[in-house]
Amino acid sequence: MFFLFEKIGDYTLYYLEYAGRITNFLFQCLGRIITPPYRIFPVIQQINFIGARSVFVIFFTGGFTGMVLALQGYYTLRKFGSEGLLGSAVALSLLRELGPVMAALMVIGRAGSSITAEIGIMRNSEQIDALECMAVDPLRYLVVPKFIAMIISLPLLTAIFDVVGIFGGYLVGSLMLGVNGGTYFQGMYQSVDWNDIEMGLVKSLVFGLMIVWISTAKGYFLHSERSGGFGAEGVSRTTTSAVVLASVTVLVWDYLLSAIML
Amino acid sequence: MIEENKFDCPVVIELAGVEKSFADQQVLAGVDLRVCEGTTTVIVGGSGQGKSVILKHMLGLVRPDAGQISIFGRDIAKASAGELKDVRRDFGVLFQNVALFDSMTIFDNVALPLRERTAFGSQQVKARVEELLQMMDLPGAGSKYPAQLSGGMQKRVGLARALALNPKIVFFDEPTTGLDVHKSNEMYRLFHHTQARVGYTAVIVSHDVPKIFKLSDHVALLANGVIQGQLTPEEFQRSENPLIREFVETTMGPIYSSEREESALQ
Incomplete structure (x- = not known):
């Protein structure tokens, strides 16, 4: 019985401490973003890695998401005889929900995981200690460029996802299923307003921050992981848990933001 | 029996009563150490005694449970991240795994x-x-x-x-471990050459006894969580501290007997 209490207390203390540590980490990183020295080149490098190199996968998934939305939407709408609403159905689902969420999940898989693994390996092999001992701030050097790059890249990737998705929907809805192209775009034009775009933009900014926070913090504090962040297995376990945690966080925040902004 | 430090020189690193435990295991139980400017101090001791832990304390990577670590007169045991960064501007570090x-x-x-x-x-x-x-x-x-x-x-x-x-101070954590004799000699030659050129203070953690003695001004043995004595290499080899004697004999063989022992044998 006491064993159980001890265990609960132990877990609680550990997670409280961890939460405190990563919150402190977040504020330290945000503080360093807004204070000089500002460095452009590392940020561009990271935008290339997180953003530019994700474009292909975003293009592909965005296209197919739009296509399947049109396909499913068409058969549902046809039951009510309102195929004309297909354009607005596809556009609104993409702009408000699927665009930000799917783009975020893709970026977690492609970039978030590698950020955790990269920083985690640097922590394990004392490379972060080496930076500290050279009086080079590891947060400013390693983490801050990733923060800025992710916050810039994810909204842009989301925008690409939305546009490609809308054209994917047009491809299936209009060219394959015979909905009038003009109707598809006219419906969209009438039903989408700035609030929908704003909602997608706010979501992708928040998701970007969450993803980069979780993936960098998990790697940075690899050595204090409860499951033991040692060696290759420690890095792989921590990377997995960062991906899972970031994905869950994105979906939870998606609900919260929708509830607040609708 | 712990022998006194007896240096009369500008001290750049001073550890006083440094204690550190990990979980239930006490690794450092009141470490006192002084490093003079421009000299080479070698910390020796068995594996797992905490030599690298001392080094990590000097680098500010680990904070002590108790005691002071002053570098250039600034206590880094309680220093803020900014102060620590300032002190580290004068550091160079060669890590054990590089x-x-x-x-x-x-x-x-x-x-x-x-x-x-x-x-x-x-x-x-x-x-x-x-x-x-x-x-x-x-x-x-x-x-x-x-x-x-x-x-x-x-x-x-x-x-x-x-x-x-x-840098003004260079820390070496096992600079020759894993190298053969020639490569070790090459490292020592480079060390000697660069120190003569740059004039840095060196703190070396090493296993490579007795070779490392030739390069050092002071040798400190860490055993049972404390520095058993910080002495010149000659004094170290003749020390009467039983732990130092044991260390010298096991690593170098009983070739440097003390006068007392010699007279007993005669």
């Missing part, structure tokens, strides 16, 4: 402290890195990655990186 940035070339590894900490232009950085690589007998290795170099070469790159900014 800790090179494995996804950067050798050139970028050595250039990193120059790019981050100085206002050097790219030509100046290039010139300085080439000079350092030349000094370490590594010309032309700049475009390679750490994994493409041998262990000995990696250590030399580590030394080049540590010396890039002409």
Whole structure:
């Protein structure tokens, strides 16, 4: 019985401490973003890695998401005889929900995981200690460029996802299923307003921050992981848990933001 | 029986009563150590005694449970991150596993402290890195990655990186472990050569007894969580502290007997 209490207390203390540590980490990183020295080149490098190199996968998934939305939407709408609403159905689902969420999940898989693994390996092999001992701030050097790059890249990737998705929907809805192209775009034009775009933009900014926070913090504090962040297995376990945690966080925040902004 | 420190010189590093425990295990139980400016102090001791832990305390990577660690007169045991960064500006460190940035070339590894900490232009950085690589007998290795170099070469790159900014104190954690006799001698030669040139204070954690004695001004034995004595190499070999005697005899053989023992034998 006491064993159980001890265990609960132990877990609680550990997670409280961890939460405190990563919150402190977040504020330290945000503080360093807004204070000089500002460095452009590392940020561009990271935008290339997180953003530019994700474009292909975003293009592909965005296209197919739009296509399947049109396909499913068409058969549902046809039951009510309102195929004309297909354009607005596809556009609104993409702009408000699927665009930000799917783009975020893709970026977690492609970039978030590698950020955790990269920083985690640097922590394990004392490379972060080496930076500290050279009086080079590891947060400013390693983490801050990733923060800025992710916050810039994810909204842009989301925008690409939305546009490609809308054209994917047009491809299936209009060219394959015979909905009038003009109707598809006219419906969209009438039903989408700035609030929908704003909602997608706010979501992708928040998701970007969450993803980069979780993936960098998990790697940075690899050595204090409860499951033991040692060696290759420690890095792989921590990377997995960062991906899972970031994905869950994105979906939870998606609900919260929708509830607040609708 | 712990022998007194008896130096009369400008002290740059001073540890006083440093204690540290990990979980339930006490590793350091009141470590006292002084390092004089421009000298070489070697910390020796059995494996797992906590030699690297002492080094990590001096680097500010680990905070002590109790005691003071003053470097250039500033206590880093309680220093803020900013103060610590300030103190570390004068540090150069060669880690036990070298800790090179494995996804950067050798050139970028050595250039990193120059790019981050100085206002050097790219030509100046290039010139300085080439000079350092030349000094370490590594010309032309700049475009390679750490994994493409041998262990000995990696250590030399580590030394080049540590010396890039002409530090005042250089810390060496097991600089020759894993190297054969020739490579170790090469490391010692480079160490001797660079110290003569730059004039840094050196703190070395090493297993390589007795060879390391030749390079050191003071030798300190860590055993049972305390420094058993910080002495010149000659004094160390003649010390009557039973732990130091035992260490000397097991690592060097009972060739340096004390006068007392010799008279007993006669």
